[in-house]
Amino acid sequence: MKFPSVRTALAGAALAAALAGCSSSAPPRYYTLSVPAADAAPRVQAGYLIDVLPVSVPAQADQPQLMVRTEEGSVAALYGERWAAPLAEEIRDALSDALKRDLGALDVRTVKPAANAPVWRVQADVQGFDLVAGSRAQLDATWRVRPLNTAGEGRLCRSLVVENVDGEGAPALVAAQRRAVAALAGAMAAAIRGGTEDAGSSVRTLGCTALPRAQGENPA
Template sequence: MNAMIGRALMPALLAAALGGCATSPPVHYYTLLTPDAGPHAPVPAAGQPDGGKPPYLLDILPVTVPPQADQPQIMMREADGVVAAYYSDRWTAPLADEIRGALSYNLVRDLGVLDVQSINAPANAPLWRVQVDVQRFDATAGGEAVLDATWRVRPVNLPGRTLLCRSLIHVPMEGATPARAVSAQQKATVALAGTIASGIQSAGASARAGSDAVQLKGCDGA
């Protein structure tokens, strides 16, 4: 009797399970790459004639991020300090790759040079090697996104100085959703790229804030 009842209920249970799957919320994917706002005129690299060969290349090394931020989900602090993971809102790539990709895109665009980290540049090629260690990368719902990073630019096969700096970036969020958090984090990453670009443009002599959101917490040249 019980077996007959079980067989009778099986289709209903299966339908309920499938119905639950059908109502699962869709997953939204985000990237730190900002939408292209149209033609952008890069600042010519020092010594580069208009339309000529860039005098150096970029070698942007893999970015390091703190373990608590290195999650596939969008992470956001709530008002009570709890960090919430938004399982239906995810990065399109591992966070370290997202940050490196966004920095590469903006540095290449701003400086008008090439990033050769993924290919083998000639051994004697002049280049600036860029290293970034992200120490904080988070957002508070209804508050701000914070990007705290120590970075270094070092000349290879060309004149210049090694420059080591820390940049602390605060960008207000215009809401409390994952999409708003990503938008603020995009702006913070663009500002960091602009700050790093200034260090390269000065040949490692100094750096200037890439936007009003950036605080330079000290630079050490060598």
């Protein structure tokens, strides 16, 4: 009978240990930017709908895992901490949820509007989406709100939102970025209502201009 060599036995033991380590590693944790449903009670319904378009995000942030920046400028991927959906969808859905709560309006994604229905169209282009370890969440976005078949003045603005991190680890970073997205939605809602675009101390408007009304644009 042939017996395995010591080298073969050791190699087999090392492989078994490696596989055991992989099987016992903690599963990834998933995060969302949307507010939990229990905290999302709707307000009185508005007389118009909202149409929140797909959001663009920078490539370096558009990853399945959380990308965390240090104050020195390096970026680390947290492979065990991931977004529940693609980041662009997370931001779009969080903006929609916040606007629906703030304005009391439904999103055309869930309600098919009539051809002449009053709609506010919302678009956001994110230039910066930063999670800074142990410090802050930062959101830099250019955004547009435009009325369709309803009164109001469209706006094109750029806002910088900074929320301090309250706690340690990935959950605290995500909570801060969740507040930042909600604050950006607050600025959009304020513009739709015809008020100031600064909707809180964490939002700084870097520029804002009125948009000419589009002619013949279909809200559907």
